[in-house]
Structure formats: structure tokens, C-alpha cells
Amino acid sequence: MIGIGPFSNEVLDVLFERNNVKMITGNHDESVLALLNNEPYPESRINVKPHHEWIAARLKKEHISNLENLPRILNPTIHEHNLHLIHYPMKQSFNEDHISEDPFDLTGMPSQKNFSVIDGISIFSLVCFGHDHSTHHFICNNKTFFNPGSLGCFNEPFARYGIIDINKNGFNVMPQYVPYELNFYVSELSKTSIPRKEIILNIYR
Template sequence: MSLVDGNEEGDYLSYKIAVLADIHGNHEALKSVLKHIDGTGDVEHIYCLGDLIGVGYQTNEVLDKLFSRNDISFVRGNHDQDVLSIIDGEKPNSKGEEREHHHWIASNLNPSFIPKLRSIPYTLRRQINGVSFLFLHYHMKKEPQFLPVNYDPSIDELEKLYHHEQSKVVCFGHHHVVHHFKNDHQLFINPGALGCSHNPTAQYATITVGDKGNINTSFFEVPYDPTDFLQGYEQLQVPARDFILTNFYGNQHIK
């Protein structure tokens, strides 16, 4: 399914990017999305908005797939940071079952991926076809402190958060649902969670910047088969699996 906003007609020098968020260690969903992106043939670059790992358990498969490509830029998410904190012998922000889960993820992480994870910044700023973009995992007061999730956001609240921000387009994730807010001078995009859904679909977005600075945004839901992935939680005895399967995947494994 796609939802399209804008008009590309006449944009002969347009530049298209894909925006992914919240892969959450789900290699099956990631493979389907990358195949879908590669099949379009016109995406110039991919921006990944953090939470590459955690929740899902396919950490090494996801990182191997992502880091093997040279067309992806990353920002760091809270799950990425919590796992790195554990690896560095520091106290993560996660608690209870979530912290136990992060310890399990850290203990199963291929050490060769750690330097690359550590190199990922919290924010990226880019000029794309003359339009300024800000990429981050979620709203922050200051690095590395993410604000609590606002489950009922509005354009007025986003304007207040970013009233000093000069970027015309702000892309973020963390809250796993699609956001598309705009006013006369800014556009706020959340592509939705790629790796966590109560349906067997993986979400992402594309943003096309035209030669005159006009912007076209499309949202996609790519179908995939999550059966083996969901069954793996029990087979591997992944910590917090009951909570994860219920709250992040809607117990699809028993439907």
C-alpha cells in the first residue's frame, strides 16, 4: 500500500531518498523493504532513523545487511544506545525485563559490529537538492536524552519543539506509527516502524525533492511472512518474549 503526497510532474532533476525507522532486529522485514526499495531503481540514498537492534533478536543478520551497503546513513536510537551502554559496562536506561532483553542482545552481538555502532551519531543534517533535512531517532532536549513519547502529537507541538530548527524537513521515528505534519515552512515525517507491527507488513517512506525544492512524500507497507521470525522467540527463549509478542506483534504467532 502507498500513500502519496505532492506532485513530481516536471521535476527532471529530482532526488529521491528512502527513510526507514525502528527495524528492531527484524531481518525478515528488513529484507522485504530493501528488496522493495532496490526494485524501484530510483532511490539515491537511504536514511535509517535508529533502533536497528533490540525487541527483535536477529541482531547480527540486520547489522550485517545494513553495514554491507554503502548507500545507508544512520542515526542512533535508544535501543542501540542501551545495548552499547551494557557492552561498555555502563548502566542502560532500560529497566526490568527490557534491561534483561538488552543484556541478552548484547551477549549475542557479533563484536565486529561494535565499532560501527559506536560511530553512529544522534543527529544528521543534510542538504538534499537544496532543501535542508534533519534526521534523528526522536525529539531530544539534548544529546543523548530523548523526550518521552507523545502519543497524540500535533503540528502546534512540533512547531514549539523545533521553532529554532532551520531544517525544512525533520525525519524521526521511535513512535511506531506514521506521522505526516506540515505547515508553511516545515515538514515532519515519521515513516512508521519497519520491524514492529501487529500486521505482517513493514513500513517505510520515500521523499522526493524536486529541482525547484518541491517535496513529494510516499508511505509504503510492504508485506512479508513473519512466521519463522515470530516462532524464533520461543525457540531461542528470548527474554521478555511474551511482552514483545503481545505488544509489538499483536500475538500474530497464535492467530
């Protein structure tokens, strides 16, 4: 929800004003919160630190409080189907690790091989995740893993997300593409002073 762009407050304004949306944290959210709370910052992301410091310095106080109250994992049950929603699948022993320990990076790239050794998720039939910016949809150990791809880090003028249609007989995973004004976003991004701006702009070129 924050990071990879200078408009974190605008995004969070929209999300937190809704009462029908549930959210989880990811590595950018947790890294910025670590800076704000004077906690250890992930050494593996030290080159991103100026970017996160810029965001932290401008984040609205109410958004900081709201982000701190978000969970890392959601496990809803819908029509007797157990879902596991997490920024990136990981072994159960890593679930509570601080962001400075890079828990989202310990599993390896999305694959049947890497995900087959994850414990603590046997009761789930569907695991939805992000972190890796590419689209993934495969079955491993009788469960479906789905990542619609990054919503914003995409060099085509479409926002990607997924709809999961669930009923008592099963579920259907439907990737979605919604057009948006990519050129306008890139133009506005170019006017900012955010660190690593050129690296971000290269994502959209």
C-alpha cells in the first residue's frame, strides 16, 4: 500500500475511509513503520532506506496508527473454504519475525518446489499472496496459490487484481485488469523529489 511511489497518503486516504475493506501489511509498510518506531531496519534493503525515510517523514499520523493495527495474516473461512491471505507464504516459525529479519524473503521464488515445504497451511485450500510482482497461479499440495501480480508496478496501463468467486462447491480464481491513466501517474511522479525516482520510473518504461 505504501512504497514504490510518492502517493502513499492518497492511497491510504481511499483505503482507510472504507469500512468494507480488510488489509494486511507487506514489506514496505512494515519497513516504514520500523523507521517511525526506531526499530531495526532490514539490512538487505539498505539501498531503499532513503525512499522509505522520505515516505515516513510525510505519512499522516492517522495512517501510521491505522497501519500499526493491521495484521500480517488473514485467515477467513467462506463457505467452509479456509483461505490464507499473506504478503508472501512462509514457514509458520517465521510468521512473527520482525521485518528486519526479512521473513518475506526466506521462502524463495514462487514455485511448487519452494512452497511445498511451507508448514502450518495444510487446512487452507487457497493461499493468496503478493510480494513478487509477477502473476502466479498454480496448485501445490492440493492447495491453490494465487498472486494476481503487482497492482501498480507494471509497465502497461492496467492495474491487476483478482476476484475469488466462492460457493459451497468450490472457488474460481479470476485475474482482472483495470485500465488507468499510467501516463498521468508517471508525469506526476516525475515532478516529485522522492529518492530512487529514476529506478521507479524505469518500472513503467
